[in-house]
Amino acid sequence: MFVQVLFYAFSAVLIASALGVIVARNPVYSALSLVLAFFTSAALWLLIEAEFLAIVLVLVYVGAVMVLFLFVVMMLDLNTTSLRQGFARYAWLGWLTALAVIVQMVGVFWFRGLGIDATQGAVARSAEVSNTRELGEVLYTQYVYPFELASVVLLVAIVAAITLTMRRRPGLKPQDVAKQVAVRREDRVRLVKGLGPKAKSSGESAASAEEGQS
């Protein structure tokens, strides 16, 4: 009973925050709604004792991905009115995508296509079973090739992102820390010697003038 109340409460917040992502006018609010959506879905996963998935969702998506997302959204001074201009023209594309998703969901839930019976719901495992160990065993034995393949795809994405930003472009002044550390005094300061008695006497007179003032 208590679990059911929790489930409906979290689901309500999840749906509300998911709507907030697409409805909010301010992109920062959208990003924050997405954070809330991740949190509540993690809570829903905790209810079926999938604690590993729940915590990793918070750790990866809330703790790292969304921080960078917020970072970018806050830095960009997004002009929402100009972004909205193409909205009506490309609306059919959005409707098409929505239709495809709805067809898929009907296929899964109504006609039980693809051999997936989602209507049964997830089965909560007993508390004795270590989620982490089970997932790890499956991931590194049965699904080891897809897993490795996914990591290679991620690596390629990392390399691509770095090559995109590391290209030589005009006006770029990267710091060479080794060079900065290797600097000696002689490179920066030049001691001037032998300016002659004239400079010396003028220096003295300046000093005496200061003394007189004080």
Place this chain on the structure above:
Amino acid sequence: MADLLAHWDSLPTYLQSTFWILVVTVVLILSVAFTTLWERKVIGWMQLRKGPNRVGSLFGLVPGIFQPFADVIKLLLKEVVIPSASNKWLFRIAPAITLVPAFAAWAVMPLDPALVIADIDAGLLYVLSLTSVGVYGVILAGWATNSKYAFLGAMRSAAQVVAYEIAMGFALVGVVMAAGTLNLGDIIRAQEGGVSNWFFLWLFPLFVVYLIAGVAETNRAPFDVAEGESEIVAGFHVEYSGIAFALFFLAEYANMILISALTAVFFLGGWLSPFEGLLGADSALGAPGFHWLFLKLFFFLTCFMWYRATFPRYRYDQIMRLGWKILIPVTLVWIAVEGLLVYFQVGPWSR
């Protein structure tokens, strides 16, 4: 007394946990208060000053013992100014967002061989995810303030925390490999059998990386560019006053205590006694207990102050360089070395 204990055991578990949650929270808040005093004292001594010594004393000893309470009363009485151009709702909620994770993480902390509020299997991941959520308060405070200084501080903090979290996570991967579990209590039990089995000896590079990343995660000197008094005034909390500022302060110190405790748990055997094996487990010094965790925690906490009194602030690009180009490769190399050690059954994990 025995009657009382029996009565206590008959209470339902949720009442017992509620009691311990209250105890931990209150003790933590008091510890934060005295940590601020201890910090000012330690830094004072390091700079040949006396530190606060005016407010109160205990029987002529410990002058200045009530300084934290004077500070709290002062902050409570001050007006909380909310800038008119700020985003009022986010401005108000940001301090709470930093504070809650700093306290919630204590739920899985093994305080004593018999005492942990929530003994969950994925405790390490729980702690890691909560410490990474705390940065939202900083980012939101900086953005909601609608000031350039605050915003710069928030941006610096976001980039820094994300960078050092990776190094921190990798250091903890080494701990998990050595312990074979994500449960914090079991990680301590994997270090049983004397000081030579504690992980800081076997994972020394990871221990150092974790310590550095911990200082960076808490935005403490020399990594306190998010505040950076000399460049951006006070960074993300420049417009916060009164008790709203005190909440940020509370969160920062609670995080310091948390990181110190976690370092003790992961690398120095938590509540294990350093004399284990040398003295009997039933002798006063040989028995494990909360006092050992407290001593280790206190040592690391004092180290935080020591760093602050010793090191000048890092330059921003140097922070990024240290995080990405030095700490992460070090952890990767040592994880590979540790893999070999585990494979050839060298080290405490071969038992």
